[in-house]
Amino acid sequence: MTFYQKLVHHNQKISRLEHLEAICSWDQAAMMPEGGNSARSEALAELAVIKHELSIAPYLGEWFEQAATEELAPDEIINLREMKRSWQQANVVPADLVEKKSLACSRCEHAWRTQRDKNDWQRFCQNLKEVVELTRQEAQIRAEATGLSRYDALLDLYEPGMTTVELDELFSEVKGWLPGLIKQIMERQSQDVIMQPVGPFPVDQQQALSHTLMDRLGFDFNHGRLDKSIHPFCGGVPTDVRITTRYDEADFTSALMGVIHETGHARYEQGLPETWAGQPAGKARSMGIHESQSLFFEMQLSRSELFIDILAPLAADFFHRIDDPALSPENLTLLNTRVKPGLIRVDADEATYPAHVILRYEIERDLVEGKIEVEDIPELWDKKMSEYLGISTRGNFSDGCMQDIHWPIGAFGYFPSYTLGAIYAAQFMAAIKKEMNVDSLIRERNLQPIFNWLDRHVWKRASTVSTDQLLIDATGERLNAQYFKQHLEQRYLK
Amino acid sequence: MTFYQKLVHHNQKISRLEHLEAICSWDQAAMMPEGGNSARSEALAELAVIKHELSIAPYLGEWFEQAATEELAPDEIINLREMKRSWQQANVVPADLVEKKSLACSRCEHAWRTQRDKNDWQRFCQNLKEVVELTRQEAQIRAEATGLSRYDALLDLYEPGMTTVELDELFSEVKGWLPGLIKQIMERQSQDVIMQPVGPFPVDQQQALSHTLMDRLGFDFNHGRLDKSIHPFCGGVPTDVRITTRYDEADFTSALMGVIHETGHARYEQGLPETWAGQPAGKARSMGIHESQSLFFEMQLSRSELFIDILAPLAADFFHRIDDPALSPENLTLLNTRVKPGLIRVDADEATYPAHVILRYEIERDLVEGKIEVEDIPELWDKKMSEYLGISTRGNFSDGCMQDIHWPIGAFGYFPSYTLGAIYAAQFMAAIKKEMNVDSLIRERNLQPIFNWLDRHVWKRASTVSTDQLLIDATGERLNAQYFKQHLEQRYLK
Structure with missing residues (x-):
């Protein structure tokens, strides 16, 4: 078996563990009764550790070195490149940090499900701070390994090759024409007579x-x-x-x-x-x-x-x-x-949606870079919502900074x-x-x-x-x- | 960390993998669309390998030796005993025999699913002989390790502490009164007029x-x-x-x-x-x-x-x-x-059910101990069905000795x-x-x-x-x- 083939088998094994993780995570969100959550989170954290151990197995360094010297078909070279990218991403973060973050996120996400209903920012904030702190530690480690900034190093996990520089430019272009466009559309639609379908729709x-x-x-x-x-x-x-x-x-x-x-x-x-x-x-x-x-x-x-x-x-x-x-x-x-600025990102129309994203991007970028703290989020949120969409969210955390699952699960860098x-x-x-x-x-x-x-x-x-x-x-x-x-x-x- | 504590952590880890296995297996049976089966089976097989590797990890021998010398609380001693029991059970059978039996059982079970419909005892018998032969080898190894008889060593996997001596006594007592009791009940119920509820029940x-x-x-x-x-x-x-x-x-x-x-x-x-x-x-x-x-x-x-x-x-x-x-x-x-002798165990009422079990017990006990051969099963089955329940199964293998999945999958010792x-x-x-x-x-x-x-x-x-x-x-x-x-x-x- 060549070293490339060994790496193929290795990735297949990881992929099979990802299969189990995907199904159990789906179950956790779609099927699992509340009382099963603690043991499930532990089981998934254990799996994350095993996956992580596999993805940083000490022999992989040599396998990659050897595979680089093997004669490979063009598509094998491509696969090797992607293997190496995920290997490097997985390698930089120590196992105990992976487990700590996984547990903190599970806890935060689970509590968020009820805290959001209760508009309970105070308690949510405590959990989120822990998630953010661990995320910063992760970002710092990734930044050092890649030469990217802290936030860019996280961005790279979701959107390989994308950077804050490019995003700032892109989003500032969009911010340049979007508010005006929204206004034009709203004027244009102001005369529309729309009938709201009346439920119930079983x-x-x-x-x-x-x-x-x-x-x-x-x-x-x-x-x-x-x-x-x-x-x-x-x-x-x-x-x-x-x-x-x-x-x-x-x-x-x-x-x-x-x-x-x-x-x-x-x-x-x-x-x-x-x-x-x-x-x-x-x-x-x-x-x-x-x-x-x-x-x-x-x-x-x-x-x-x-x-x-x-x-x-x-x-x-x-x-x-x-x-x-x-x-x-x-x-x-x-x-x-219908275009109408609203509080909730997932309910937003396609014209106002980018405003929601740019707002989150700017906050999470600064949060990860340590320029702001978790406690600053509600005020910034309210300020940017007013500025981009003309809406106040003061005191309404549920429909403000607590509306999305991303931060509770530690997925910073995802919103863009x-x-x-x-x-x-x-x-x-x-x-x-x-x-x-x-x-x-x-x-x-x-x-x-x-x-x-x-x-x-x-x-x-x-x-x-x-x-x-x-x-x-x-x-x-x-x-x-x-x-x-x-x-x-x-x-x-x- | 003491060696006992190391063992606790180790077992916790295995238990968390069993958690993922249990949920994904449930999903496979209750939720998964057909097209997901092949990848799911591969993922579960991968997990089984990881679990097995953990349960026979080479360091465990020393951990158990060391833990035995540690001062433990009474309940820890109990847990250690149970840990050791499952460790020994997992370790005693050589990997190549485990694999051979697993393959033979897969083959036998797979073919049985169609052979049963075709009442094809002849072909089923060939596969089952292989399963029985490998089961005997496994039983022999387990017997040597535990000092039990071959069948008792298998029984111990499902019902720890139970022995053939005790079962023989128990079941012969039950056999003493059961057929008469069934007869009495049937006479008693012969005058009952029962209405079968008519569906549909949505x-x-x-x-x-x-x-x-x-x-x-x-x-x-x-x-x-x-x-x-x-x-x-x-x-x-x-x-x-x-x-x-x-x-x-x-x-x-x-x-x-x-x-x-x-x-x-x-x-x-x-x-x-x-x-x-x-x-x-x-x-x-x-x-x-x-x-x-x-x-x-x-x-x-x-x-x-x-x-x-x-x-x-x-x-x-x-x-x-x-x-x-x-x-x-x-x-x-x-x-x-309602009490009524029938051919099928899973459809049996609580009075006739023990007859189905005792029959299977007597046959599998003698089969594992080498006192009878697979070819002898149909005749014995018919003889015992006639004796215990007054029903002939001659020539009807499908609803006789081919009705249960237990033997095709090599689960001898489970029926009692x-x-x-x-x-x-x-x-x-x-x-x-x-x-x-x-x-x-x-x-x-x-x-x-x-x-x-x-x-x-x-x-x-x-x-x-x-x-x-x-x-x-x-x-x-x-x-x-x-x-x-x-x-x-x-x-x-x-």
Whole structure:
């Protein structure tokens, strides 16, 4: 067995442990009763340690050295590069810090689930401080190993190659035109008369509609499931993707659009190349690219007027409301393209969403870099919400800085991916539209050519190329926020 | 850290891996879509290897030697004894024999699934011979290591301390009165007029009824769930017990009694002492004691006339059949205490069940000891079925010696646990009845004192005492089949 092959086996083993971790984590969020949490967290922490031990096994250094001298096929060289990247990332953080952070995050996240309902910032703050402190320790170690800044070193875990310098530039460009654009859109929409569909929309009917729509969007139910959880997510493994949503009987559109969003994530996972299963080169490229797929499905595709022409009669049918004018395509289009600054990121429309992300990015960047403390968050949050979206969140922690799961689970550096995803998605759609008539395809209910394009240019490429290269190969150019701006103008100001 | 403490940590680690294994196995049976199976099986196999490597880690020998010289508290000595027992059991069989047997069993079980449908004894016999041969080798090695006989050494894996000598005596006593008793019961029941409830009984109503009943039986839904699977089982971990059932819309009693049975298993697991969590001393004592709890809940408690007085109106209510005479307490009592010899063990009533077990015990005992060969099984099976239950199985292998999965998977020594469980359960109930008026408690819907007794005398004792001691402490005497006989006479011949 060559050293490269040894590394392949080694990564396969790690991938199998990740499989167990993914399923048990999904279970923890979607199935597990409250009382099971403590033992589950311990079991997952133990697994994290074993995974970590494997990923920093002392013999790996020599294996990588030896493998570098072996004659490898081009795709093996790519896989070796990705193996080495994750090896280096895993190696720098000591095992006891990994375990401590995992336990602190489990504790923080679990308590957050009830603290958020109680608007209990004081108690949450105590747990979060512990998470932030351990995150800073981790960031410091990663920064020293990579020569990046502390925050960039975390960013690199989710969006390899992306830096604060590039993000600051990108986001300041977006901040330059976004508030004005939002204002224009709101003026434009101020005369719209929208009927709010009146519930109840029974959960079982919402579920059935969700399943049908997932089916139309190509979700493979032989390799995945849809379930419920407090915070919707896409988990599991490529052969068994677990997406979740939450249902509100008063409003079916939020769950529905959530399901479509997660279906985009799911199709990326289900579409990853089988030949690379269990290998680093076969994983999703980055969180931003992942988000680009969910936003492509949700924003680029499903909130388009043409797609809502398909969706509306389906909804009317499932809810037995054929004659309800609130479920007409026209009204649902207005409803699903409504731009209105709000408190909650996950409920935000695509125009105001980047403001939520930029706000979080700026806070977490400074938090990790030690320029601010956890106690400073509520005030900063309120200040930036007022500035970017004209909304006060004073005293409302639940719908302010306690609304997201990311910080409780210690995922600092993740938020920028959402808006990067929106920008990538718009750029992908612009490229697709150069190759085919997307509008006609939607009208013909023939989405397959679009999915094929994504499969070829994104899903099947997995991590075999850098994000930059993937974008260039797929769209002919590097990341360019102009396509996102054009998309918003086209949809909202045409 | 003392060597004993090192061993505690080591066992905790193994227990956490067992946690992940339990949840992912439950998921595989209850949640996973078909297409996820191959990757899941690989992930679980990888985990099994890691667990096995841990349980035979070379340093453990020295740790046990050193720990034996340390000053330990009495309960630590008990835990050390149980640690050592499982360590020796895991270590004594050479890896190549473990692998050979595992492969032979996989092959045999896989082929059995189709051979059983085809009644193909000839081909099944060839595979089973290989399994038996390797089982004999394993038994020989275990016998040499423990000083037990070959069959006893296997029995010890499931029912520590139990021996062929004791079983022979016990079962020959049962055989002495059982056939006559069955005959008497059948004569007694021959005049009964029973109405078979007519379905459909919708699955969601069965589920709701199951949940209500589990609640009455003290199942802690904060530490467990009920779901569906093809084969009902009790899985998960003590802090999060996962029981499953399958629903037949034509017959609600089978799922209901199945749920009650699994609830008994679940309460044992949920009731295990938290202080011993993750340690060998904190595990369920044996398969027989486990089965005693499920049979206590199902047979001693729930099939009693008084309990059915509670159950019947509940069922009538959930199925909206208040006036259905088939759901009257009288009819449901007749239905749930019907005794009728049949071919299939898992469908047997509590009176004929021991005959199925004794038959299998006698055959597998002699098979492992080398007194008979695989070719002798069908004739012996037919002879014993005729003798014990008056039924011929000649030529019907599918519903005869090919009906159970135990032998194909090499689980020789397991069968006696079922009937030991029934006998333990009856003995426990007899002891409880000396302390309290069980009939009044059931009438008053106050089962708590009964559960408290089980909690104190069985659940909380876990593996801190031998089965013998547990029985003596709980009931004042050693295993005594007379209580089981009295229970049957009381219920069926009173």
